[in-house]
Amino acid sequence: MMNIAQKSHKQFLTRLSTTLVQSSQKCGTTSYNCSQSYSYSSYSSSNNNNQNKENNNNNQGEDHEQTKRKNKFKVEWKTISRPLLVGAALSMSSILHLEGEEKPKNPLDELVLLKKPSNGKQRIVILGTGWASLAFINNIDPSKYELIVISPRNFFLFTPMLASATVGSLEVRSIIEPIRRVLKRIAKGNCSYIEAECTEINQNENYVVISDSSPLEGPRPKDIKISYDKLVIAVGSVPHTMGTKGVKEHCLFLKEANDALRIRTKVMDCFERASFPNQPINEIKRLLHFTVVGGGPTGVESAGELYDFIHDDLVSTFPELVPHCQITLVQSADHLLNTYDAKIIEFTEKQFGRSNIQALYGSRVVEVNETTLKVMSKNDKKEYEIPFGMCIWATGVGPRTLTRKFCASVPDQKNQRAITTDAFLRVVGVPNPNVYAIGDCSTITQNKLLDKVADIFKEADVNNDNQLSIDELVQVVQKYTKTYPQLQPIASELPREFKKFDVNKDGFLQLEEFKQLLQNVDSKLTTLPATAQVANQMGAYLAKSLNVDVIKNEKNDEIHLPASPFNYKHLGSFAYIGSHTSVAEIPGVNFSGGGLGVWYAYRSIYWEKQFSLKNKVLLSFDWMKSIIFGRDISRI
Numbered sequence: 215m216m217n218i219a220q221k222s223h224k225q226f227l228t229r230l231s232t233t234l235v236q237s238s239q240k241c242g243t244t245s246y247n248c249s250q251s252y253s254y255s256s257y258s259s260s261n262n263n264n265q266n267k268e269n270n271n272n273n274q275g276e277d278h279e280q281t282k283r284k285n286k287f288k289v290e291w292k293t294i295s296r297p298l299l300v301g302a303a304l305s306m307s308s309i310l311h312l313e314g315e316e317k318p319k320n321p322l323d324e325l326v327l328l329k330k331p332s333n334g335k336q337r338i339v340i341l342g343t344g345w346a347s348l349a350f351i352n353n354i355d356p357s358k359y360e361l362i363v364i365s366p367r368n369f370f371l372f373t374p375m376l377a378s379a380t381v382g383s384l385e386v387r388s389i390i391e392p393i394r395r396v397l398k399r400i401a402k403g404n405c406s407y408i409e410a411e412c413t414e415i416n417q418n419e420n421y422v423v424i425s426d427s428s429p430l431e432g433p434r435p436k437d438i439k440i441s442y443d444k445l446v447i448a449v450g451s452v453p454h455t456m457g458t459k460g461v462k463e464h465c466l467f468l469k470e471a472n473d474a475l476r477i478r479t480k481v482m483d484c485f486e487r488a489s490f491p492n493q494p495i496n497e498i499k500r501l502l503h504f505t506v507v508g509g510g511p512t513g514v515e516s517a518g519e520l521y522d523f524i525h526d527d528l529v530s531t532f533p534e535l536v537p538h539c540q541i542t543l544v545q546s547a548d549h550l551l552n553t554y555d556a557k558i559i560e561f562t563e564k565q566f567g568r569s570n571i572q573a574l575y576g577s578r579v580v581e582v583n584e585t586t587l588k589v590m591s592k593n594d595k596k597e598y599e600i601p602f603g604m605c606i607w608a609t610g611v612g613p614r615t616l617t618r619k620f621c622a623s624v625p626d627q628k629n630q631r632a633i634t635t636d637a638f639l640r641v642v643g644v645p646n647p648n649v650y651a652i653g654d655c656s657t658i659t660q661n662k663l664l665d666k667v668a669d670i671f672k673e674a675d676v677n678n679d680n681q682l683s684i685d686e687l688v689q690v691v692q693k694y695t696k697t698y699p700q701l702q703p704i705a706s707e708l709p710r711e712f713k714k715f716d717v718n719k720d721g722f723l724q725l726e727e728f729k730q731l732l733q734n735v736d737s738k739l740t741t742l743p744a745t746a747q748v749a750n751q752m753g754a755y756l757a758k759s760l761n762v763d764v765i766k767n768e769k770n771d772e773i774h775l776p777a778s779p780f781n782y783k784h785l786g787s788f789a790y791i792g793s794h795t796s797v798a799e800i801p802g803v804n805f806s807g808g809g810l811g812v813w814y815a816y817r818s819i820y821w822e823k824q825f826s827l828k829n830k831v832l833l834s835f836d837w838m839k840s841i842i843f844g845r846d847i848s849r850i
């Protein structure tokens with residue numbers, strides 16, 4: 215409803231624009247008359263000045279030209295004067311109009327609070343702009359849904375190459391993609407982005423609350439609610455400090471783009487401070503002691519990159535300091551990269567030995583202060599103090615505040631470190647089956663077959679003879695593969711499995727033998743690692759299953775068919791360990807090892823995996839630049 219003030223304001227504007235249009239018409243006539251009188255006087259003055267014929271003729275010719283030009287001017291002025299004045303009147307009225315009534319600046323202003331998008335499409339709200347979300351957006355059919363992406367980070371970060379950015383082997387901007395451009399390209403404009411942090415998920419009323427996350431000072435926009443038909447939670451994780459005192463205050467993490475820049479600055483700070491005149495030797499040694507806590511891929515890569523920076527680039531600038539440098543990696547387990555193949559572990563440990571990177575195995579950091587780490591050794595249970603100049607904390611990841619808050623609000627979410635989903639990536643325990651969690655912030659529930667062994671056996675035993683034939687086993691496995699994805703690997707090898715567990719060789723499986731078979735299947739259940747590969751596959755899987763048409767079940771819930779359970783395929787892992795050497799395990803080709811060739815393969819594969827041509831070009835330039843000129847050693 216328009217109020218009275220608005221009405222009178224509108225009437226005023228209408229009157230104003232009418233007056234302006236009328237006066238513009240009058241002015242058009244006046245200007246025409248003016249130009250007529252001007253042309254007359256100029257013509258007569260030229261006539262009086264004509265003395266001889268030739269001159270006269272010449273002047274007549276010029277006068278004719280002048281008259282033509284003036285007539286042309288009259289016509290042009292007449293043509294443009296009216297529209298000009300009308301245009302001015304209208305734009306003035308629209309400026310006044312805008313000032314009077316606040317118009318929406320952004321198409322989202324009208325969209326966000328609507329329960330349903332006006333185009334009749336279902337709305338999917340996606341939280342996050344990381345690996346999982348990007349894979350989801352890349353695969354979802356944008357013509358079927360209205361997509362709204364919410365994240366405090368307006369870019370995608372190619373994390374597998376982040377360690378290289380800590381020392382300038384490449385620039386951070388070469389491995390990030392502005393999300394608005396990505397969305398424009400892959401979702402063809404059918405996707406909106408809001409730079410904000412989701413602070414609350416209301417799964418009962420199907421909305422999220424978002425808060426402006428800009429670091430700008432000044433008035434903040436109010437938090438708003440955005441309703442959804444489907445919600446995809448892909449908010450990732452945060453570095454896990456394991457509650458260790460002093461970590462947040464005195465260590466650097468390697469998780470986000472800015473972390474890489476901080477590390478780069480800190481390394482140079484340490485070198486510059488160490489080169490200050492009259493520094494005592496102990497202080498130089500402390501400043502140039504670079505420690506990394508955590509012997510997983512992130513820790514190992516950070517140590518490897520640091521080694522390269524010091525020995526390839528800083529050595530020529532600080533030749534007197536480099537002999538005092540030391541890199542130490544503190545690892546609580548007994549080996550580096552302990553989730554990798556034994557061959558890779560051995561290769562990496564040998565390479566670190568050659569590079570003089572010290573690895574402290576079986577050692578746990580119990581406290582960090584400004585200049586020292588307190589480390590407890592597993593062997594002698596004693597605490598040691600290790601002075602350091604810079605410490606990178608890379609001990610794994612934990613849940614974000616939003617993840618914790620959400621899990622606490624759903625009674626069935628027992629795991630407080632990640633959001634538990636079923637095998638179809640639907641969040642467990644929410645009232646509507648329209649909330650999904652993917653990537654680092656999620657974990658797939660592990661339904662154990664053994665918990666239901668008696669029921670499954672009874673159901674499988676079709677002829678009630680208290681034993682299962684091979685046909686009965688095949689049928690029950692087919693039936694339960696969707697609910698228990700761990701059955702998938704044995705589905706194609708059932709005759710062999712049957713023989714293996716038919717201990718008494720009577721051609722049937724009795725309950726005890728069947729139990730052994732299921733126990734063996736359950737033992738293969740593992741929690742998926744928090745990796746980009748898993749997140750990427752989850753995002754793509756979920757999008758594809760939401761692209762298919764929906765049916766409604768007896769409870770009127772929407773079910774997307776024909777989604778089979780999510781099945782992770784491990785394609786392989788790479789890690790850079792310094793000195794132009796990478797290690798890799800690639801199950802598809804049964805490869806596990808390391809070396810210069812693997813380093814080339816590592817770079818080629820990651821180069822190829824960049825989302826844009828721009829980043830491929832930037833990466834190539836960065837690599838060339840560091841080969842030709844060395845890494846930049848400025849402290850910005």
Ligand SMILES: Cc1cc2nc3c(=O)[nH]c(=O)nc-3n(C[C@H](O)[C@H](O)[C@H](O)COP(=O)(O)OP(=O)(O)OC[C@H]3O[C@@H](n4cnc5c(N)ncnc54)[C@H](O)[C@@H]3O)c2cc1C
Pocket residue numbers: 341342343344345346347364365366367373374375376377410411412413448449450451468469470511512614616652653654655744745746747748749788
């Ligand atoms: C240095 C490093 C190297 C790595 N190397 C590899 C590797 O070689 N191979 C590999 O497979 N994996 C690697 N990983 C792991 C990989 O990066 C993660 O597993 C992956 O990023 C997880 O993807 P995600 O989408 O779940 O989360 P992320 O990629 O972390 O994205 C989370 C997104 O959610 C947003 N967000 C956070 N809070 C909110 C909120 N409240 N509301 C809305 N949005 C929010 C964030 O801004 C971000 O955009 C590496 C990680 C690091 C740090």
